[in-house]
Amino acid sequence: MINDLFLRACKREPVERTPVWLMRQAGRYLPEYRAIRAKTDFLTLCRTPELAAEVSIQPVEIIGTDACIIFSDILVLPEAMGVKLFIEENTGPYFENPVRTRADIDKLIVPDPCRELKYVMDAIRLTRKNLNNRVPLIGFAGSPWTLATYLAEGKGSRNFSSIKELIYTNPKDAHALLDKLARTTAAFLSAEIEAGAQAVQIFDTWGGILPPDEFREFSLRYIEQVLKLLKHNGAPAIVFCKNCGHSLEAIADTGCSVVGIDSSIDIEKARMLIGSYTALQGNLDPALLYAGPDRIREGVKRILGKFGKGSGHIFNLGHGVLPDTPVGHVKAFVQAVKEESAKYHK
């Protein structure tokens, strides 16, 4: 491994500087990505290992990130469970048949990820080969709760009425769905690691729509189940729950190596609470990259200063990079982290 800063920081081992990558770093803000997407729709891109590998590696080469994340989508997993998925420009993804009743839940299959999602594993193998150990490769999945939310709503939602109606009026069925999703997710992430992913991230995009007690019962409990069933083979697991600052300690207690934090969390407080036993990943406001390089550097310095000296920090945004971010600003962000962080590791 030529650059293993990311993996060392995940394990809270000493590093020469803070590693940095960006959520959604393989994406629309890159002209090179848009050039490929102009010829290929989103799902075909996910399903074509050569293209998925190419766009995964783009930010490593163009932006200089310290980690590569496999290009894919969290919804390819529920699709492999038998729910037809559509991803169209401008409307966002949707499922033809939402999953809301016990019959819907029972119909979902638990796929063999090495068969039904072979294209993801092929993309991981090819990306590892083409990366040639320049930086580590991250695999990922949605949390069971987040997948359940998409399945129940069927499409983007404002009030999340369907999934909330399910948990409040029919918690038993909700638990049956979440259990099935947890098993599937554990098998999927284990297969990703087997195929070559050197770390995995679980995205709990919708944990934050729940009150704290329900967050623990319906989301965190199943993230824990995934981590327990995971054949991790030494690969660190990152858990990123958006808008769940109320439960930082509980998230750290799932047994993950790294807690991803969004921009609503003060990283100084987070380190105080859980930094002695987990690494932290985050958390610059993605919208700060609209500003010029000087302002970006100031924001980077503030977060580095708040985290303070020592290892256990992976720099990232608090959420995915916004599609209309100027590429030059993304480069300035990565550069600023690389230049400003060394002094915290002496």
Next chain:
Amino acid sequence: MINDLFLRACKREPVERTPVWLMRQAGRYLPEYRAIRAKTDFLTLCRTPELAAEVSIQPVEIIGTDACIIFSDILVLPEAMGVKLFIEENTGPYFENPVRTRADIDKLIVPDPCRELKYVMDAIRLTRKNLNNRVPLIGFAGSPWTLATYLAEGKGSRNFSSIKELIYTNPKDAHALLDKLARTTAAFLSAEIEAGAQAVQIFDTWGGILPPDEFREFSLRYIEQVLKLLKHNGAPAIVFCKNCGHSLEAIADTGCSVVGIDSSIDIEKARMLIGSYTALQGNLDPALLYAGPDRIREGVKRILGKFGKGSGHIFNLGHGVLPDTPVGHVKAFVQAVKEESAKYHK
């Protein structure tokens, strides 16, 4: 005043039971409201004191809430500053000309609320008269930050690019806009109190899109300015910042009487942090009202138990009541609070 439980709880004075009302209680879930809206568009309803008074009082009579909130919209205030507002079914509100540049900001007028928003004051006077002191009347406004967000975006937003670009690239202009909005809001709320509002609530719907430091700089600071300029005349002020659990103590420090909390906050923790010097309002998940009366009662009991004995709690939802909530469930919610809370006040 026949029922002043709400006002006493705002001041943390003893009460016989916990008072209860619902955010958006005058709204679409009520058939009586929909009957009026079938004949009148939303803005006309806001601008017609007789109708606004009628729908404001509906939930007091039909649901039995312990407070009445004047029917209006937070966007009528920026409209009075000279930005044409459209509210259409299904698309949500939008402004024809978003406010993004210094020139846009300088063009905004600071209206005299007793003239440009006389219809709101008339509605308040008429509602007070028709309420005949059955329950107290609450006036409200958006926070300066929330209004600035709507003004800059012009319409609903996913990433809030425009307002964030403004604060990160041009903080001076952002502060000029926020200062103007704070002055206008203070004058508006003072006029509402003068017209008869017995309490006021400031809704900071979009404070939660900011990192904690920026929340204090761009949102909380201007809520503080509003409260400082307010001629409150004894009327308690409630501050409700959505998704801002990271800054509970700072919110309490604005000098408000009541902190409104959303469902992401554990009310037991909130009371521990700030309950000795402010009252708390909240915080049942609105989606729990999809469930039946027994489950609703169980949720109410859990929150009452978490808050514990003593005054200083106004029961509410953690966010507005959802339009597709069955009326019977809303009644069951209010009934459950009334029946279950008495034992916490002995």
